[in-house]
Amino acid sequence: MFNDLIPRKPGTEPLVEAVKACRPHLVWAAVFSALVNLLYLTPTIYMLQVYDRVVPTGGLQTLLLVSAIAVFALATLALLDWLRTRLLVRAGLRLDRLLVGRLLGRVVDLQAQSPGSQVLREFDHVRTAVSGQGVLSLFDAPWTPIYIGCCFLLHPALGALTLVGAIILLILAVLNERDSRPRLNQAMKDSQAAYAAQESMAGQSEVVRALGMRQAGIALQVQQRQVATAQQVEAQFTGGRYTGIIKFLRLMLQSASLGLAALLTVRGHISAGSIIAASVLLTRAVQPIEQMVGAWPTLVQAKASWKALIELFAATGRVDRVTTTLPAPEGRLGLEQVTVRLPGSEVPQLRGITLSLEPGQVLGVIGPSGSGKTTLARVVAGAIPPTSGSVRLDGADYDARAGDTLAEHIGYLPQVPGLFSGSVKDNISRFRSALGTDPEQIDREAIAAAKAAGVHEMILRLPHGYDTVLGHNGAGLSVGQSQRVALARALYRDPVVLVLDEPNANLDQEGEAALTQAIKGATARGASVLMVAHRAGVLGIADRLLMLREGTVQIEGPRDEVMMRLNPGRAKPTVVPPPGAQSA
Numbered sequence: 001m002f003n004d005l006i007p008r009k010p011g012t013e014p015l016v017e018a019v020k021a022c023r024p025h026l027v028w029a030a031v032f033s034a035l036v037n038l039l040y041l042t043p044t045i046y047m048l049q050v051y052d053r054v055v056p057t058g059g060l061q062t063l064l065l066v067s068a069i070a071v072f073a074l075a076t077l078a079l080l081d082w083l084r085t086r087l088l089v090r091a092g093l094r095l096d097r098l099l100v101g102r103l104l105g106r107v108v109d110l111q112a113q114s115p116g117s118q119v120l121r122e123f124d125h126v127r128t129a130v131s132g133q134g135v136l137s138l139f140d141a142p143w144t145p146i147y148i149g150c151c152f153l154l155h156p157a158l159g160a161l162t163l164v165g166a167i168i169l170l171i172l173a174v175l176n177e178r179d180s181r182p183r184l185n186q187a188m189k190d191s192q193a194a195y196a197a198q199e200s201m202a203g204q205s206e207v208v209r210a211l212g213m214r215q216a217g218i219a220l221q222v223q224q225r226q227v228a229t230a231q232q233v234e235a236q237f238t239g240g241r242y243t244g245i246i247k248f249l250r251l252m253l254q255s256a257s258l259g260l261a262a263l264l265t266v267r268g269h270i271s272a273g274s275i276i277a278a279s280v281l282l283t284r285a286v287q288p289i290e291q292m293v294g295a296w297p298t299l300v301q302a303k304a305s306w307k308a309l310i311e312l313f314a315a316t317g318r319v320d321r322v323t324t325t326l327p328a329p330e331g332r333l334g335l336e337q338v339t340v341r342l343p344g345s346e347v348p349q350l351r352g353i354t355l356s357l358e359p360g361q362v363l364g365v366i367g368p369s370g371s372g373k374t375t376l377a378r379v380v381a382g383a384i385p386p387t388s389g390s391v392r393l394d395g396a397d398y399d400a401r402a403g404d405t406l407a408e409h410i411g412y413l414p415q416v417p418g419l420f421s422g423s424v425k426d427n428i429s430r431f432r433s434a435l436g437t438d439p440e441q442i443d444r445e446a447i448a449a450a451k452a453a454g455v456h457e458m459i460l461r462l463p464h465g466y467d468t469v470l471g472h473n474g475a476g477l478s479v480g481q482s483q484r485v486a487l488a489r490a491l492y493r494d495p496v497v498l499v500l501d502e503p504n505a506n507l508d509q510e511g512e513a514a515l516t517q518a519i520k521g522a523t524a525r526g527a528s529v530l531m532v533a534h535r536a537g538v539l540g541i542a543d544r545l546l547m548l549r550e551g552t553v554q555i556e557g558p559r560d561e562v563m564m565r566l567n568p569g570r571a572k573p574t575v576v577p578p579p580g581a582q583s584a
Ligand SMILES: Nc1ncnc2c1ncn2[C@@H]1O[C@H](COP(=O)(O)OP(=O)(O)OP(=O)(O)O)[C@@H](O)[C@H]1O
Pocket: 342, 343, 344, 345, 349, 367, 368, 369, 370, 371, 372, 373, 374, 375, 376
C-alpha cells in the first residue's frame, strides 16, 4: 500500500535526502507523541486516586500530593505537545529548504509544461500534512489499542464496550475513506483543470475580447468550475455524513460507558472512581480514530502529491549530476544522427540529423513551416535533449556539461523572445543579480552585450534606460524591441555558440542591420552561429545553408551552391545581401 510512496527511481535522490534530513524531527515527534499519549492517562489516574483514596479517607494531604503530581504531569503534557508541534513545523520547513530550489530546477527541466505549474502546490500539500494534524493523527493512532487495554484493566465489560465501539468507528472510518477518496481525487483533477483553463484565458484576455469570445469563455470556465465544485461538494457531503455519525456514536459510547461503569459499581465490581475514568479512557481510545477521519482528506491529498513529486523527480533525473569541469569550448558544434520526438507526439519532429559547424561559421536553416527548424534550434540551444543521437560542443556531448554550465557557452534567441518580468538589464544579464554577481560587472557585461546587439542606443531611449521595468512576457516593449533585447541577452558574456530562431522576424531595417553586425561581430570572435530564417535578407550572411523537410536534411552545403540548387533556373543566387553587409 505504501510501497509506491518510497522514492526508489534514479533521479529521486533529493527526495530521499530530504526525508532522511527530516527523520530525526519525525522520530522525536513520534517519541513525544508517545509520552503525550501516556500523560493523557493523567486525568484518569487522578480521578481514580481522588475517588478511591481521598474521598473515602478525607485525606487532604493525599489530595494535595496527587493534585500536585497531576498538575506537573499535565504541564509536561502541554510542553511535550507544544514541542512535537514545533518539531513537525520544523520538519516541514526543512523539507521546504531542501526541496523547493531543486523542485523549481526540475520544473525548468520538464519538457511538458503543464504539470510543472502545479508542482509547488503539490509540495505544499505534503508540507502541510507533515507539519500539521495529518501526521499527528498517524502518531496518535497506535494508542487506541493501549487505551482499550486500560479499559480492560478496569473491567473486562468496559474493555469489551470500548473495543466494540472502536471497531465500529474504525469500520465507519474505512467506509468514509472508500466513499470519499474517488470523489476527492476527481475533485482535485477537475479543479486543477479548471485553474489551468482560467489561467490560460486570463493570459489571453485581449484575444478573448477582440474575438468576441467573452461569453463563450466565461460559460466554459463556469462549466468547468461547476464540475470541480460538484465533486468537492459531494466529497464534503460524504465526509460530513460520516463525521456526524461518528460524533453521534462517540457521544453514545461515552454515555454507555458511564452507565455500564455505574452498573458495575452498584454491583460492587469496580470502585466509584472507575466510573468517570472509564468514560475518559473510552474518549481517548476513540479520539485518534476520529482525528484520522478528520485528517483523511489531507492525508489522501498529501499521498497523491508525494507520488506526483516522485514522478517529477524520476522524469527529470538527468539534472543534478556531478560532471568533470571541461575547458571553455571554442564553438565546434556537431550533431550525430539526432532524432527528436517531442513528448505526446507519435512521429519524430527531427530524424537522423547529422551536421557540423566550425567556429566563425554561420549556418542558415531554411525549410517550409513545420519542417522542424525550430525543433533543431531548440536541440542545438540545449533547450530540449535529443531523443536519440548526440549533440556535441568541441567533441563533448551536451550532457557532459551539467545544468547551466552548458548554457554559459550558448546564446539562444527563441522564436518568441520570452522576456521576463524585471528590468531590461536583468533580462539581458539573465538575472545574474539573483546569484549575487558583482553589480558593476553585471552592468559592464549587460552594456557590452547590448552594444554587440546594436541595441544600446535604443535602450538608452527607454523611459528608465537599462532600469526600465518590463512586465510579464516583456510587456512594455514592442515586439521588435523585445526581439532586439533578447538578441542582447543571447550575446551576454560572448557565448561561443549562437542559436537564432527567426531573429529578424519583427525587425525594421535598422534592426536587421544591427542583427547582421551582431552576427558578424560574433563570428569575428570565433562563435559558430545557427540561424533559422524565412526572410532571405539576413541569410546573405550565412556561409552554408541547410534545408529541412519533414524533419530530415534535404539539402546542405555552401550558401550559393544550395541556392543554385533550389533555384536551378536562375544564374545567380537569390539571397540578397542583408542591410549593412557591405559595411563589414
Ligand atoms: N510541443 C510540440 N509537441 C508536439 N509536436 C510539436 C510540438 N511543437 C511542434 N511540433 C510539431 O513539430 C513539427 C516541427 O515544428 P517546428 O516548430 O520545429 O517547425 P518549424 O519548421 O520551425 O515551423 P515554422 O517555420 O512554422 O516556425 C511540426 O509538425 C509541429 O506540428
